[in-house]
Amino acid sequence: MTPSFQTIAWTADGRVRLLDQRRLPRTVEYLVLDTAADVADAIRTLVIRGAPAIGCAASYGIAVEALRLAHEPSDRFSPRLAQAFDTLAASRPTAVNLFWALHRMRAVWCTHALEDPAAIARLLLLEAHAILEADVAANRRMGELGAALVPDGASVLTHCNAGALATAGHGTALGVIRSAVAAGKRVSVFADETRPVLQGARLTAWELQQDGIPVTLLPDAAAGYLMSRGGIDLVIVGADRVAANGDVANKIGTFPVAVLAARHGIPFYVACPLSTLDLSLDNGASIPIEERGREEVAGYGSEVWAPDGVPTFNPAFDVTPADLVTALITEAGVVRKPDRESLQGLVDSV
Numbered sequence: 001m002t003p004s005f006q007t008i009a010w011t012a013d014g015r016v017r018l019l020d021q022r023r024l025p026r027t028v029e030y031l032v033l034d035t036a037a038d039v040a041d042a043i044r045t046l047v048i049r050g051a052p053a054i055g056c057a058a059s060y061g062i063a064v065e066a067l068r069l070a071h072e073p074s075d076r077f078s079p080r081l082a083q084a085f086d087t088l089a090a091s092r093p094t095a096v097n098l099f100w101a102l103h104r105m106r107a108v109w110c111t112h113a114l115e116d117p118a119a120i121a122r123l124l125l126l127e128a129h130a131i132l133e134a135d136v137a138a139n140r141r142m143g144e145l146g147a148a149l150v151p152d153g154a155s156v157l158t159h160c161n162a163g164a165l166a167t168a169g170h171g172t173a174l175g176v177i178r179s180a181v182a183a184g185k186r187v188s189v190f191a192d193e194t195r196p197v198l199q200g201a202r203l204t205a206w207e208l209q210q211d212g213i214p215v216t217l218l219p220d221a222a223a224g225y226l227m228s229r230g231g232i233d234l235v236i237v238g239a240d241r242v243a244a245n246g247d248v249a250n251k252i253g254t255f256p257v258a259v260l261a262a263r264h265g266i267p268f269y270v271a272c273p274l275s276t277l278d279l280s281l282d283n284g285a286s287i288p289i290e291e292r293g294r295e296e297v298a299g300y301g302s303e304v305w306a307p308d309g310v311p312t313f314n315p316a317f318d319v320t321p322a323d324l325v326t327a328l329i330t331e332a333g334v335v336r337k338p339d340r341e342s343l344q345g346l347v348d349s350v
């Protein structure tokens, strides 16, 4: 199944095109950007979101900036490109794919640092294309591997949006569902609305509807009741960062879903590419968790419903301990009960 939209693309005239996810589902509108600062701003303001998509956008942010500066002499090109790396790295803290992608881009720059800026810029663009293409390929492979875990007729709960909108295409958690459907399985999806930014209600519901995959929207707080009635066969979510011991950072509210799944004996699967693994962090307690603004909790859009003066707490992610994860689905294989040894083995296998 090929989605009818493109989350991120490189335009024929050398700019970065992003589907503006803030406007979905009402309006399908693309922004075309030509500086790293604009791409960083788009990441920070959730024009583009989802761990793999953020990494791809950042790569193109570097490429577009390098091409913009390509006619500068090296002594002006280098500090300005270094600044672009810093600006993009500061856009959001939790999804490690951002730093992974910037690291890959920087490695290309370092290897070719003595070449002229125009040559470096061309190589950076090729690397950005390679990162995007590898993400789609990883998602398709994850889809094939994960589809085997989805029984025919399954009711699947997901949280947030880990679909084509959150990646370069196909999706991670929704990629598994897409692949299961493509393999002829009947699957119905229950999408948590995902307070406070409503990625489930606005994005997952829209994305699945585009593909004709049955989707029912529920308040986050209804997931436990639905499970208690036997309404869910498995849970599948994406991830923003997985620590060396298998702890998983994902959208706020994922941890309670995992606890509920364990309580009801329902498998809890996490689908993510290897670029989401951060084996430099011993466990989930060291994962930086983004805190976002009051306006997301105190109201929505222009509407404010909370009383003035009441403080808010708005972490964008939480950490699900590894022991609640039934299996991690990656492009290199499915790991049941992920732990240090199995995750290291996965990384060593590629």
Ligand code: MRU
Pocket: 049, 050, 051, 052, 095, 159, 160, 161, 162, 163, 166, 167, 171, 172, 173, 199, 237, 238, 239, 240, 250, 251, 252, 316
């Ligand atoms: O704040 P967001 O919308 O960027 O959060 C996204 C998520 O938490 C996704 O579940 C995660 O990035 C995996 S996307 C394949």
